[in-house]
């Protein structure tokens with residue numbers, strides 16, 4: 001299974017008056033982590049558009065579980081992987097570590113989409129290309 005890890009330093013502007021990270025900031029970090037996962041796996045946004053004729057990977061379901069708070073100056077490590085792929089939809093898992101400790105779990109269901117051939121103003125789910133499945137899952 002393909003995994004990407006990135007270290008993120010919490011900034012002053014990420015925090016609320018209680019000096020802990022305001023939770024929507026984690027969702028923005030998770031979005032960056034999913035984009036980075038695709039990029040590092042060799043599927044940049046430009047590749048999705050130009051090579052595969054896709055438009056993007058919109059979110060259809062997401063949630064998180066928060067165990068340990070962080071504040072400005074802290075470093076966290078976000079570990080991201082695709083846990084499963086169906087036809088066009090896939091499950092992304094983010095594990096956030098503070099040192100060795102699991103601080104947050106993030107869950108996403110996303111869908112690979114292209115333009116609807118009938119109405120190009122609309123998005124339409126698209127099957128996962130086999131080479132992308134192989135890279136992310138090892139199958």
Ligand SMILES: CC(C)(COP(=O)(O)OP(=O)(O)OC[C@H]1O[C@@H](n2cnc3c(N)ncnc32)[C@H](O)[C@@H]1OP(=O)(O)O)[C@@H](O)C(=O)NCCC(=O)NCCSC(=O)c1ccc(O)cc1
Pocket residue numbers: 055056057058059060061086087088089090109111113123124125
């Ligand atoms: C994504 C869609 C275009 C797919 O619609 P359709 O083309 O009609 O496909 P379907 O309804 O058949 O569903 C396709 C698959 O998604 C699955 N699906 C659809 N909705 C859901 C939900 N809510 N949960 C779980 N799975 C779902 C469905 O089971 C199908 O699975 P597969 O068997 O693996 O193919 C449509 O569901 C949609 O527009 N949903 C709203 C998406 C949205 O507004 N999200 C929030 C903002 S987008 C965003 O944040 C973003 C991030 C990154 C980007 O690059 C782009 C956008």
